[in-house]
Amino acid sequence: MPLESPPTSLPLTRDSVLAAHELIKPHIHRTPVLTSRTLDGFASTPRSTTIEGIHNARSVDAGDAAKPKIGFVFKAENLQRGGAFKIRGATHALSHLTPLQASKGVITHSSGNHAQALAIASSSHIPPIPCTVIMPSISTPSKIAATKGYGANVVFSGSTAPEREAKVLEEQSKTGATLIPPYDHPWILLGQGTVALELIEQAEGVGRKLDAIIAPCGGGGLLSGIATACEGTGIKVFGAEPRKDGGNDCERGLRRGKRVEEVKTLTIADGLRTPTGVITYGIIEKKVEGVFSVTEWEILQATRLVLERLKVVVEPSAVVGLAVALFDEGFRKLVEEEGGEEGWNVGVVFSGGNTTVEMLGGVFGREEEFRGQQDELLRQVF
Amino acid sequence: MPLESPPTSLPLTRDSVLAAHELIKPHIHRTPVLTSRTLDGFASTPRSTTIEGIHNARSVDAGDAAKPKIGFVFKAENLQRGGAFKIRGATHALSHLTPLQASKGVITHSSGNHAQALAIASSSHIPPIPCTVIMPSISTPSKIAATKGYGANVVFSGSTAPEREAKVLEEQSKTGATLIPPYDHPWILLGQGTVALELIEQAEGVGRKLDAIIAPCGGGGLLSGIATACEGTGIKVFGAEPRKDGGNDCERGLRRGKRVEEVKTLTIADGLRTPTGVITYGIIEKKVEGVFSVTEWEILQATRLVLERLKVVVEPSAVVGLAVALFDEGFRKLVEEEGGEEGWNVGVVFSGGNTTVEMLGGVFGREEEFRGQQDELLRQVF
Numbered sequence: 001m002p003l004e005s006p007p008t009s010l011p012l013t014r015d016s017v018l019a020a021h022e023l024i025k026p027h028i029h030r031t032p033v034l035t036s037r038t039l040d041g042f043a044s045t046p047r048s049t050t051i052e053g054i055h056n057a058r059s060v061d062a063g064d065a066a067k068p069k070i071g072f073v074f075k076a077e078n079l080q081r082g083g084a085f086k087i088r089g090a091t092h093a094l095s096h097l098t099p100l101q102a103s104k105g106v107i108t109h110s111s112g113n114h115a116q117a118l119a120i121a122s123s124s125h126i127p128p129i130p131c132t133v134i135m136p137s138i139s140t141p142s143k144i145a146a147t148k149g150y151g152a153n154v155v156f157s158g159s160t161a162p163e164r165e166a167k168v169l170e171e172q173s174k175t176g177a178t179l180i181p182p183y184d185h186p187w188i189l190l191g192q193g194t195v196a197l198e199l200i201e202q203a204e205g206v207g208r209k210l211d212a213i214i215a216p217c218g219g220g221g222l223l224s225g226i227a228t229a230c231e232g233t234g235i236k237v238f239g240a241e242p243r244k245d246g247g248n249d250c251e252r253g254l255r256r257g258k259r260v261e262e263v264k265t266l267t268i269a270d271g272l273r274t275p276t277g278v279i280t281y282g283i284i285e286k287k288v289e290g291v292f293s294v295t296e297w298e299i300l301q302a303t304r305l306v307l308e309r310l311k312v313v314v315e316p317s318a319v320v321g322l323a324v325a326l327f328d329e330g331f332r333k334l335v336e337e338e339g340g341e342e343g344w345n346v347g348v349v350f351s352g353g354n355t356t357v358e359m360l361g362g363v364f365g366r367e368e369e370f371r372g373q374q375d376e377l378l379r380q381v382f
Numbered sequence: 383m384p385l386e387s388p389p390t391s392l393p394l395t396r397d398s399v400l401a402a403h404e405l406i407k408p409h410i411h412r413t414p415v416l417t418s419r420t421l422d423g424f425a426s427t428p429r430s431t432t433i434e435g436i437h438n439a440r441s442v443d444a445g446d447a448a449k450p451k452i453g454f455v456f457k458a459e460n461l462q463r464g465g466a467f468k469i470r471g472a473t474h475a476l477s478h479l480t481p482l483q484a485s486k487g488v489i490t491h492s493s494g495n496h497a498q499a500l501a502i503a504s505s506s507h508i509p510p511i512p513c514t515v516i517m518p519s520i521s522t523p524s525k526i527a528a529t530k531g532y533g534a535n536v537v538f539s540g541s542t543a544p545e546r547e548a549k550v551l552e553e554q555s556k557t558g559a560t561l562i563p564p565y566d567h568p569w570i571l572l573g574q575g576t577v578a579l580e581l582i583e584q585a586e587g588v589g590r591k592l593d594a595i596i597a598p599c600g601g602g603g604l605l606s607g608i609a610t611a612c613e614g615t616g617i618k619v620f621g622a623e624p625r626k627d628g629g630n631d632c633e634r635g636l637r638r639g640k641r642v643e644e645v646k647t648l649t650i651a652d653g654l655r656t657p658t659g660v661i662t663y664g665i666i667e668k669k670v671e672g673v674f675s676v677t678e679w680e681i682l683q684a685t686r687l688v689l690e691r692l693k694v695v696v697e698p699s700a701v702v703g704l705a706v707a708l709f710d711e712g713f714r715k716l717v718e719e720e721g722g723e724e725g726w727n728v729g730v731v732f733s734g735g736n737t738t739v740e741m742l743g744g745v746f747g748r749e750e751e752f753r754g755q756q757d758e759l760l761r762q763v764f
Binding site for chain 1 (some may be wrong): 414460461465686689690693694695696735737738739740742743746747
């Protein structure tokens, strides 16, 4: 018996995102936007030029290299409540529960940022909503402690998807709790899309009317939500994915004209290992201008630039959009052609900052390994 | 022949800090303030309780442990231009040069954040001011490149103080450049003090009228400037130092009633290895409520909390103030006694964020070593 998401007839339109924003605004942070002359300079330098050993990540002949002009506006959702944009969708979902549903609680089987966000949103709801999180019993103790710390009732399961789903059904049969899925649901994606409304407004506040927004694509909730939010604004929306082990399932799906249903990747962008959902993929196919993918080494370079230059902490998943703008010649040619001499102002969503010094130490310790894989990943045909 | 600092008759008063702020405001960032319920909670829990393995850094009996109530307001000078508060003093110094002095340029022999700040302030001055930085020829290439990248003329010297000073005199005899010292000068300390004016105002903006401010103390420019800025406001000012190898020279000086003139410490808080200056020490002695010191392990724990919880990048030197509030029982007792049930709102200056993933990896790799030194450093009599 498959899990049932709560039914809804919310239209997937910009108006629905605007309405979602009104609902969740009092409960989320309006995270700041950041700008950086240094990163604008890097992005606006042809990749045939080496800047501090970084820019030559993919070999490009001087004559061929794209010459885009890019002005970044970074939306720091790593500084959001719970350390990621996920609180937007979770809070929005809760706002649509009936009092009876709310009294019976909510349940999820994600063990990442979505679970933490749902726990925070539920416990700070007035009145509080009981929240159950199904976690594999092999989860790291710190993750279990953190989820409990946010007020969730943690129930253990086996680590495969069927085991986790069976446990959800078992719990639901006891409590009648409503399943809040991590991305593939209108409530969630419309909530995530609210980040674009703030970004567009804040970019104007710093004198940069946006031409484009790039966002990471894992399950696709954030990307499809942003694309929905931008409809009719003239702002082009792009997705970014890790390329390793075919982690670029959305990009591959779009190329072959059919959603990729399964992915197994060990990319360091661990928030983006999930395949794009059914609803989210449908929206992305229609409303997103293009999806690009980057290598592990490129993700690491972007992470380093954000940590060392912008001085904010991001998880590797959060910077795939920046990596696309810095390294993907396809995207960069597009900016050169469409933006011309004026260039493009590009909004980049930093999706989250939930990492530890140990995790960062671990990925940067693998820098040489990633550099070695660089060519192999770039040769990959898909 | 000793180096000569430019003469000035600026009074060392709050009014001078207010005037400095008007002068430099257009050229610096008004950096944001950050708050954190999590860190407030840690600081407001008696240290006899273990929180995530951190709080028991110094062993305290349950009955004796201080029970302060602390509400933090963090001033993020790590997000300042050049990555540190130093741009404030440098910009202020330049604003006092005569056109003739400015045309002959400025010179300094610091190779840390002050040199970079002076280079940035000089090159963005209108018209630009030539800036020479004397650096030991053994400096790391990345540091040399960065200083040049900010527009400075780098001149190499030997690595001892006399060698560097001789080179300053030699350059000055050629160009007539004005020496801008890193901390022990009214222009500098009054400029650094402007950070307190913003912090006090921004704290009120988030509903937290400050009772105290804690700032790191290396050469003492920042601390003496803040103490000057707070005169007459009723806000108590405290200093924080690393304890390792007697790096707490200001604290030791105050105890014995005489400035400590020399220090040789390898603390990870490398921005605080300098002894307090003559002018700055005099101000601190009069206007600062107390100076406290913390161990390497405590500095590392505070660094981790800021990176993982606040999600901003700080250098270890930047968080000694937070470490004092979390771990020093003397400071904590004071807050308990003076703050009572209402507690204290404590402004903490994060002084800078100039570090790299390699440096952070290096210090966190030494965590166990620091844990082992913890008791030894705490037993130290001074």
